[in-house]
Amino acid sequence: MKILISRTDRIGDLVLSTPVFEAVKKHRPDASVIVMARTGVIDVISDNPFVDEYIAYDPSGAHRGLRGLLRLAQVLREKHIDVAVELFMSFYPALAVSLAGIRRRIGPGSRVYSPAVLTDVVHQHRRKSLYNEAAYNLMLLQPLGINDLNVQPHVYLADNKDSCEKFLLHQGVKPFNYIVVHPGMGGSAKNLSVEKYRDLVKALIQRYHLPVVLTGSYVDHTTVNRLTAELAGDPLVKDMCCVLSMNQLKMVLFFAAVVIAPSTGPLHIAAALGRPTVALFSPVKAQSKNRWAPYLLNNVAVVEPPAVCTQQYSCNKKCLHYDCMEKITIEEILAKVEELRAV
Secondary structure, three states: OEEEEEOOOOHHHHHOOHHHHHHHHHHOOOOEEEEEEEOOOHHHHOOOOOOOEEEEEOOOOOOOHHHHHHHHHHHHHHOOOOEEEEOOOOHHHHHHHHHOOOOEEEEEOOOOOHHHHOOEEEOOOHHHOOOOHHHHHHHOOHHHOOOOOOOOOOOOOOOOHHHHHHHHHHOOOOOOOOEEEOOOOOOOOOOOOHHHHHHHHHHHHHHHOOOEEEOOOHHHHHHHHHHHHHOOOOOOEEEOOOOOOHHHHHHHHHOOOEEEEEOOHHHHHHHHOOOOEEEEOOOOHHHOHHHHOOOOOOOEEEEOOOOOOOOOOOOOOOOOOOOHHHHOOHHHHHHHHHHHHHO
16 A cells, blocks of 8 residues: 655644654555655655655646646656545645545645545644644544554654764864754744844853854844854854755754754754754744644753733734743753753
8 A cells, every 4th residue: 555645834844744654654564655745845854764755846846837736646646646645735735636546535624625635534623732733643644543643753864973973073063062053933933032042042152161053044044144143253153054955954953962943843853853952932822832842752841931822823912921932031941951961
């Protein structure tokens, strides 16, 4: 049996989908698992031992427009897939799966078009954030008779230890002898201010006398540039924003002594690599740790502001706690770092 698992959105979402790959192999060991994920994101799950084949979905290139949709459907048809599980309902990938003639198509009933493209609609209310995203993903396997919510996310390194060490030394850091701070994010949740991150980096250097590596993608470069300007002249600040491939980012995160990040993709990569990770979370319900924290991992310490939040999806500037993330103190974050380093 060939089973397609489709998750075509962001990095963190894909990491929280990795328990699905393992659960399928655990309960259907003879199944061949094919994963479809977005180009540029799919490398995060490279070398996953529970994945047999990868399909890169390229909505801006090869799979753009009607011709791209038909091209994707043809690729899927040629795989002779028996079952498709849509972990995230996106219209064009879901339509391509339907056009490919895959007989059984499972997914959440979260879109008005879900009944038109799915054969098995699973009713979930993810907006209520009652469960972790990984648990919601695993629940979509129930139509296949798989009822296992006890599988952790995992990310794997593609390179051997020697090549990783050489890369890190070339970047000016030694394995397990630096701290990563990832200050940016795509704007999907509230975050600390640049000034707060500046004070955090200074405090980390003062306490541990270790290099602090700043990571980020092109969407984070403005934040990181402001931060490096604030920290100009400190030789222990290493700016690696916009220069790392996905596999290089995985290396940098894996060999960090500690990783500190808000609710974003690199947070989930670091946690799923098993690294000590301090996660900064907003109290807004749809952005909260309840929905988006790394799943079932004891190497993660969550920090959230001491605010009673009544917001469901986003913030209202009239809220008395609108600047709630600024109530997170540097001392709280450092205390979590100490807890993780002591384990």
